[in-house]
Amino acid sequence: MDIRFKFMKFRKIAGLISITLFLISCVSLGLRGLSLGLDFSGGTLIEVSYESPVSLESIRIKLDNNGYPDSQVVNFGTNLDVLIKVADQSGNSSVGESIFNILSDQEIPIELKRVEFVGPQVGDELRDQGGLGMIVALFMILMYVAFRFQYKFALGAVTALAHDVVIILGIFSVFSWDFDLTVLAALLAVIGYSLNDTIVVSDRIRENFRTERVLEPMDMIDLSLNQMLGRTLVTSFTTLLVLFALFIFGGELIRGFSLALIIGVVIGTYSSIYVVANMLMSLTLTQDDLAIPEPEGADFDGMP
Amino acid sequence: MNKFSIYQYLLILVVLVVGSLYALPNLYPTQPSIQVAYTDSGRSADQSLLNDLESILEESQTDYEDIFLRENKIVIKFKDVDTQLSSKTVLQNALLDKVIIALFLEPATPQWLKDLGANPVKLGLDLSGGVHFLLEVDIETAQQGRLELLLETYRKTFKEERIKFDESSIKDLKLHFKFSDNQSYNKGLKKFRDDSPVINGVQYIITERPSSDVLMLEYSDIALREIRDYAVGQNLITLRNRVNELGVSEPIVQRQGGNRIVVQLPGVQDPTAAKKIIGKTANLEFRMEANSRTSPLRKEEFNFKENEFQTAFLERSVIVAGDRVTNANTGFDESGFAQVNITLDMEGGRAMQKATSGNIGRRLGVLFVEQKTKSELVTNAMGESVIEQTSYIEKNIISLATVQAVLGTSFRITGVGSPAEASELALLLRAGALAAPMKFVEERTVGPSLGKENIELGMKSIVIGFALVVLFMIFYYRVFGIAANISLILNLVLITGIMSLLGASLTLPGMAGIVLTVGMAVDANVLIFSRIREELKEKDPQSAIRDGFSRAFVTIFDANVTTLITALILYIIGTGPVKGFAITLSIGIVTSMFTAIMCTRAMVNLVYGNKNIQELKI
Numbered sequence: 001m002d003i004r005f006k007f008m009k010f011r012k013i014a015g016l017i018s019i020t021l022f023l024i025s026c027v028s029l030g031l032r033g034l035s036l037g038l039d040f041s042g043g044t045l046i047e048v049s050y051e052s053p054v055s056l057e058s059i060r061i062k063l064d065n066n067g068y069p070d071s072q073v074v075n076f077g078t079n080l081d082v083l084i085k086v087a088d089q090s091g092n093s094s095v096g097e098s099i100f101n102i103l104s105d106q107e108i109p110i111e112l113k114r115v116e117f118v119g120p121q122v123g124d125e126l127r128d129q130g131g132l133g134m135i136v137a138l139f140m141i142l143m144y145v146a147f148r149f150q151y152k153f154a155l156g157a158v159t160a161l162a163h164d165v166v167i168i169l170g171i172f173s174v175f176s177w178d179f180d181l182t183v184l185a186a187l188l189a190v191i192g193y194s195l196n197d198t199i200v201v202s203d204r205i206r207e208n209f210r211t212e213r214v215l216e217p218m219d220m221i222d223l224s225l226n227q228m229l230g231r232t233l234v235t236s237f238t239t240l241l242v243l244f245a246l247f248i249f250g251g252e253l254i255r256g257f258s259l260a261l262i263i264g265v266v267i268g269t270y271s272s273i274y275v276v277a278n279m280l281m282s283l284t285l286t287q288d289d290l291a292i293p294e295p296e297g298a299d300f301d302g303m304p
Numbered sequence: 305m306n307k308f309s310i311y312q313y314l315l316i317l318v319v320l321v322v323g324s325l326y327a328l329p330n331l332y333p334t335q336p337s338i339q340v341a342y343t344d345s346g347r348s349a350d351q352s353l354l355n356d357l358e359s360i361l362e363e364s365q366t367d368y369e370d371i372f373l374r375e376n377k378i379v380i381k382f383k384d385v386d387t388q389l390s391s392k393t394v395l396q397n398a399l400l401d402k403v404i405i406a407l408f409l410e411p412a413t414p415q416w417l418k419d420l421g422a423n424p425v426k427l428g429l430d431l432s433g434g435v436h437f438l439l440e441v442d443i444e445t446a447q448q449g450r451l452e453l454l455l456e457t458y459r460k461t462f463k464e465e466r467i468k469f470d471e472s473s474i475k476d477l478k479l480h481f482k483f484s485d486n487q488s489y490n491k492g493l494k495k496f497r498d499d500s501p502v503i504n505g506v507q508y509i510i511t512e513r514p515s516s517d518v519l520m521l522e523y524s525d526i527a528l529r530e531i532r533d534y535a536v537g538q539n540l541i542t543l544r545n546r547v548n549e550l551g552v553s554e555p556i557v558q559r560q561g562g563n564r565i566v567v568q569l570p571g572v573q574d575p576t577a578a579k580k581i582i583g584k585t586a587n588l589e590f591r592m593e594a595n596s597r598t599s600p601l602r603k604e605e606f607n608f609k610e611n612e613f614q615t616a617f618l619e620r621s622v623i624v625a626g627d628r629v630t631n632a633n634t635g636f637d638e639s640g641f642a643q644v645n646i647t648l649d650m651e652g653g654r655a656m657q658k659a660t661s662g663n664i665g666r667r668l669g670v671l672f673v674e675q676k677t678k679s680e681l682v683t684n685a686m687g688e689s690v691i692e693q694t695s696y697i698e699k700n701i702i703s704l705a706t707v708q709a710v711l712g713t714s715f716r717i718t719g720v721g722s723p724a725e726a727s728e729l730a731l732l733l734r735a736g737a738l739a740a741p742m743k744f745v746e747e748r749t750v751g752p753s754l755g756k757e758n759i760e761l762g763m764k765s766i767v768i769g770f771a772l773v774v775l776f777m778i779f780y781y782r783v784f785g786i787a788a789n790i791s792l793i794l795n796l797v798l799i800t801g802i803m804s805l806l807g808a809s810l811t812l813p814g815m816a817g818i819v820l821t822v823g824m825a826v827d828a829n830v831l832i833f834s835r836i837r838e839e840l841k842e843k844d845p846q847s848a849i850r851d852g853f854s855r856a857f858v859t860i861f862d863a864n865v866t867t868l869i870t871a872l873i874l875y876i877i878g879t880g881p882v883k884g885f886a887i888t889l890s891i892g893i894v895t896s897m898f899t900a901i902m903c904t905r906a907m908v909n910l911v912y913g914n915k916n917i918q919e920l921k922i
Contacts, residue, residue, distance in 0.1 A: 049753070096747070097576050113754040115575060119745035122438065133877035137870050144869060148862055182813055185882040188874050189820060189889065192867035196824070199866060200831065203859045231827075231834040238776060238830070239823035242769030246819050249768055251761035253430075254816050261820070 007225045007273060008218045011281060014274040018163060025170020032173050037180025037256075038116055040130075042123035044086045044095040047113040053079045054108055066102045068095075077252040081113065130184045134165065137191055149202055150289055156279035157198045160271040164194045168263055182257040190264030193239070197232060197272035204228050205280065209290045217285060221277045236269045306849055306913040308906055316906050319898065320794060323801035329417050329424040330800055334409035335369070336388035339553050340378045340395065341404050348376035353403075360398045366391045381410055397681055408553035408571060425803045426554075427570075428811030428884055429748065431762070433755035434570035435578050438746035439543075441563045446535040446740035447477055447523065449630050452650035454521075455479055456713055458495075467491045478511075479521040489517040496521060535740040536563055543567060546581050564745070575749045588626030588733060591618040592659065593667040593704060609672055609700035616704055618669045623659040626673070628652030632733035634726040635716070642726035643718045644703075646733060653713030660711045670703040670717075670733070703729060762815035769819045770796075773826055781833050782921045787907040788829035791899040795825050798895040799888065806891075811884030821892030828864075828900035832856040837922055845920045849912060853905055860901065868893050 038045045056073045059082060063071045068086055076083035086095050096115035103110055138158055146154035165187060172179050204224040212220065243265065247258040340357060341349055354373060357380065361368055368391065370381040382388040392405050411424045429436050451474050458481070459472055468484035469492070483489040493512065496519060500508045507527045511520035523531065536559055543565060547555045556568040572578050594603035594617040602621070608614045631647040648656060660668070674697070705717045720726045750758075774792065777785035799818060803810060836852030843851065868890060875886035912920075 047754070094579075096749070111751065111753065112749070113751045115747065115749040117744070117747040119438075119440075119743075121440075122745045129877045133873050136877075137873045140869050140873065141866055144866055181878075181882055182816075182885075185813060185874060185878065185885045188870050189885070192870040192889075193824065195866045195870070196827065196863040199863045200859050203862060227838065230837075231830050234780065234830045234834070235824070235827040238773050238826050239820070241772040241776065242765075242819045242823035245769035245772060246765045246816055248765075249761060250765040250816065250819075251758065251812075253758065253812060257813065257816055 003219065003222045003226050005226055005229070006222055008222050008277065008281065011274065011278050015278050018271075018275060018278075021167050021170070022163060025166050025173070028170050028173040029166075032176070034169065034173050034179040035176040036123075036127075037178040037183070038085065038118055038123075039181040040123050040127045040179070041087070042118045042120040044099070044118075045114075045116040046084050046096045046099050047076055047115075048082055048084075048100065048103060049111045049113050050080050050082065051109050054082070056082065059084070059103065062102060062105075063099065068099065068102075071099075081252075126181065130181075133188065134191075137188060138162065141191070141195060145199070145202075149206060152280060152283045152285050152289060153202045153206070153276075155283065156276040157195060157202065159279050160198050160268075160275040161191050161194060163271050163275050164190055164264060164267050167267055168260060171263055172260070177259070178256055180256060182254060183260045186257045186260035186264065189261060190268055193261075193265060194268030194271060197235075197268055198276050200231065201225065201228050201272050201276060205277075205285075206290055209285070209287050213287065218281065221280065225273055225277060232269060232272065236265055239265050306846055306909050308909050308913075313906060316902055320798075320903075323794075323798040323895075325417070325420065325801070326422045326805045327797045327801035329411060329413040329422050329804060332412040332414070332424070334411050334424075335381050336383075336385045337379055337381045337408055337410035338388060338392055338395070339406045339408060340380070341376060341406075342402065349373060349378045354378050356399075357395065360395060361391060364391075364394045366394060379410065400681075406553045406571070421805075423804055423807075425800060426807060426809040427755075427759075428809040428814065429568055429570060429755075430750050430812045431755050431759050431810065432570045433750050433752035434568065435572045435575045436569075436746070436748040437567040437579070437582065437744055438560070439539075439565045439567065439582075439742045440745045441532075441536050441539055441565065442741045442743065443528075443532050443535060443563050444477065446531055447528065448474070449649045449740075450523075450531055451477065451479060453630060453647065453653075453713055456650045456653060460712075461495065462488075462492065465491070465495075467495070477522060481519045481521075483517040483519070486514070486517060489514065489519065492519055532563055536565065539740065539742060540565055543582060565742070571752075575747065579744070579747075588629060589622045589671040589673060589699070590624045590656070591620075591622055591669050591671060592663060593617065593669050594619050595666060606669075606671060606699055606701050608704075609702050616669065616701055618671070618701070623668075624648060624652045624655050626733075628655075629733055632730045634723065634730050637716070637718050641718060642720055642723040643716045644720055644726050644730050644733065645714065645716045647714045648712075650713065653711075656711045656713075656715070660707050660709075664707050664709060666707055667704050668707050668711075669701050671699045672702045673697060673699050702733075758812045762812055766815060766819050766822070770822050773822055777826060777829075781829075783911065784829075784833050784836075784904075784908070784922050787904045787911075788826060788833070788900070790907060791829065791903045792822065792825060794903055795892070795896050795899040796822070798899065799891050802891050802895065803888070806887075808887050809884065810888075813882070814884035814888040817885045817888030818892060821889060821896060824867075825892065825896035825900060828856075828860045828896060829904055831860055832900075832904070833922055836920070840920060840922070845912070845917045848920070849908060853901070857901065860897065864893050864897055 056075065059073050060071070063069075063073070063084070070087060072083075072085040074083050075081060084099060086099065096117055100112055100115070138161055141161065142154050142158045145157045168187060168190065169179075171177075172183065177183075201224065204227055205221055208220050208224050208227075209217075212223070215223065240262065243258050243262045247255060247262060250258055340353070342353070351373070354371060357378060358371060361371075361380070367387055368380050368382055370379075372379055380391070382391065388407060392407060395403070396405055413423060455472060455474055458479070461467075462469055462481075468488045469481050470484050471480065471482040473480050481492060483492055493510070496508060496510050500506045500510070506524050508521050509524050511522075513519070540557060540559060544557045547557055547567060547569070552569045552572055554570055556566065558566045560566045567582060569578055598617075598619060602619055603617045604620055605615050605617050608616070628648045628651060629646060630649050631645075633645055635643050635645050637643045703717055703720065705719060717729070720729055770792070774789045777788050777792075779785070781788065796818070799821065832852055835856045836848050839848035839851050839855075871886050871890040871893060874882055875890065878886055
């Protein structure tokens with residue numbers, strides 16, 4: 001038996017780190033909340049491109065004087081592109097136009113790149129739908145894993161997923177990064193990815209518990225983690241490769257998305273090693289739990 | 305050992321060939337083109353328009369590659385975007401308001417591919433540029449309108465049947481009737497109940513308060529849904545007609561959820577103009593025909609919509625406008641002739657009653673009011689001739705019929721000609737006003753430069769991400785890495801093919817989904833290869849390959865099914881960008897299972913199958 005890394009030796013420390021991060025995230029989410037993007041908060045966003053750089057302050061003053069005192073004005077990507085956000089004005093859909101008209105008066109020619117208007121009720125709905133989707137996704141996965149494996153694995157998997165999601169949300173909250181629809185999509189994709197990882201590890205633990213009948217549960221889990229380490233790292237590495245390509249070259253619009261995924265892949269990899277295994281240890285997984293032979297294997301032997 | 309039967313190879317080959325076939329149209333470049341249609345939506349483009357266009361283009365010495373008739377429109381293809389733009393100006397200047405001209409990119413898909421139904425992947429608005437609107441239909445107003453009608457009807461019936469009531473009103477979308485005595489109360493209740501049943505449930509929910517002789521009536525859920533569906537359906541039709549005026553080549557007008565309508569106009573760059581047309585209200589006016597006693601100051605002359613040379617004088621005062629029309633449909637009168645049934649709301653009914661009571665025997669005219677824009681060639685200060693657009697209002701008579709009796713909330717117009725003409729009139733009456741008011745709840749505009757930028761950025765990240773993964777796989781797994789890379793390429797081809805086949809639109813998040821799939825798709829192969837490495841420690845190469853694949857399969861299957869679950873949930877709950885991501889992710893998961901397991905195995909079998917190998921490079 002080749003156990004190079006005794007992962008479970010550090011399980012208490014890892015558990016402590018996870019719990020601390022989880023709690024910090026919860027506190028930050030509770031106190032600061034998320035800085036919700038336009039999709040969820042409602043309001044108007046307008047992106048314009050100037051032919052030569054222009055000072056943001058002058059745009060702010062201009063908007064101030066024309067009845068939009070609380071608008072956010074930032075550069076977007078380059079110093080020629082300017083993004084202006086106006087908080088909701090009771091669902092008035094023509095704010096974008098009037099802002100564009102105000103800005104067109106300046107000496108430097110501008111080009112309209114995009115206008116987004118999201119009414120308040122749509123924002124609320126998207127928020128509710130997003131939350132609901134997350135819960136439904138977690139529940140369906142719980143059911144599937146409980147059906148395919150065993151309820152202790154299901155609990156482990158769902159704990160790992162909740163752990164990942166809450167910590168990513170926490171990071172977005174702590175740094176006040178914009179949380180919009182694409183970040184929500186990334187979060188759900190992280191659920192998918194992290195689960196992928198979790199299942200691969202669980203699958204090996206299950207296999208070892210059935211075939212190797214000598215080792216202690218802790219060694220068994222360590223053995224499984226070691227066997228899967230190569231694969232876990234390679235997959236995380238290739239996924240991170242493309243995500244960094246996306247982050248660097250994909251442009252400003254999907255930067256939040258790729259950032260959430262990068263964080264998610266890192267945390268997901270960690271959680272599939274520590275959170276799941278930790279949960280299985282705490283729930284004292286025994287060989288009896290997996291004694292009943294499932295139709296696994298037999299079903300798929302004919303397949304390539 | 306490790307050999308596929310000929311059928312397995314054939315199956316894989318068929319899937320790949322079909323996939324590539326449908327992915328193929330994406331390799332052909334698109335060609336800048338314009339589409340010309342008559343402004344009058346009833347008239348389809350014909351040979352004479354084609355000839356006109358041809359001669360205009362030849363006169364201005366514009367180079368065009370092809371001109372042909374397609375589905376009521378004329379398509380002209382150009383070599384480059386500059387000629388496309390300049391000819392649009394030339395044609396518009398020559399034909400002004402007669403035609404609607406739309407710019408678009410015509411895919412250069414060869415005919416044999418088109419015959420197979422293979423088309424390039426549609427681009428989402430964030431890639432093509434354009435406008436997206438989400439409109440919400442105000443159902444409560446529609447409901448309120450219906451209730452007002454209902455109130456009026458019951459008041460009338462109760463009066464006729466001598467059922468006495470002291471008060472009648474609408475509060476919180478409920479009818480309130482307070483009856484004078486218990487006997488009337490019971491009669492009223494019976495009336496309500498008799499009216500209530502519909503085929504699949506009840507029309508009304510009746511709240512009874514016998515002690516105070518009060519009855520309350522509200523619409524049941526079934527009835528509400530009917531009202532909602534009618535209102536949304538009606539608005540949808542009206543919106544489609546309006547959008548057609550914009551001359552967009554591939555507009556989308558769709559219902560979304562209960563009471564929303566999505567309008568997507570790819571290529572439209574001016575959201576303000578689009579909004580004006582979508583939000584505009586074509587209108588109707590009901591007016592009395594002027595007679596000999598009407599003073600010349602109080603009458604106006606209008607053309608008939610059907611016949612430009614026929615005119616009539618109508619009074620200047622408007623009895624009722626189109627926003628009071630709640631419904632209009634066709635039916636047949638006693639002798640079997642077509643008629644149009646019109647329903648007005650309460651206020652409209654009252655006004656109509658007042659206006660018609662002393663005027664039986666005179667004729668009632670219906671005017672169709674349209675907001676139109678007129679284009680004119682003018683010379684500006686710089687001496688250039690430009691098209692100047694001015695909006696004006698055009699009013700035409702669509703019906704002029706004799707009043708036979710005092711009219712109320714519902715009446716009919718007979719003598720309207722053939723059933724087809726009747727339904728045309730009903731359509732015009734309905735199109736006049738939206739069934740319920742709408743408001744914009746979401747609007748996204750993407751400029752053309754941003755769209756192009758997004759495509760470039762998306763493609764760049766796919767290419768770079770892909771290249772990095774490919775290099776790493778070769779470096780790490782050697783021969784097996786090459787097999788995995790070929791599978792990865794096949795995977796991309798299949799994703800593109802399936803996207804084209806499904807007609808799903810590709811968005812920027814969708815591209816991100818593809819990039820992510822590239823990263824995750826190798827996972828299946830990584831799992832298989834690391835399993836083979838493990839098996840190699842105890843077994844000979846051939847058994848290691850066999851067991852590596854079959855053991856890894858269970859893991860891959862479980863892992864992918866769970867990811868697919870999340871992707872499907874994303875698709876169901878998501879809108880816009882999230883949906884685009886979910887589509888490519890779901891397709892990617894399925895295709896990557898196929899390529900990573902079946903295709904890689906086939907390649908490995910072709911290389912190593914049935915051979916005596918001593919050592920595996922993996």
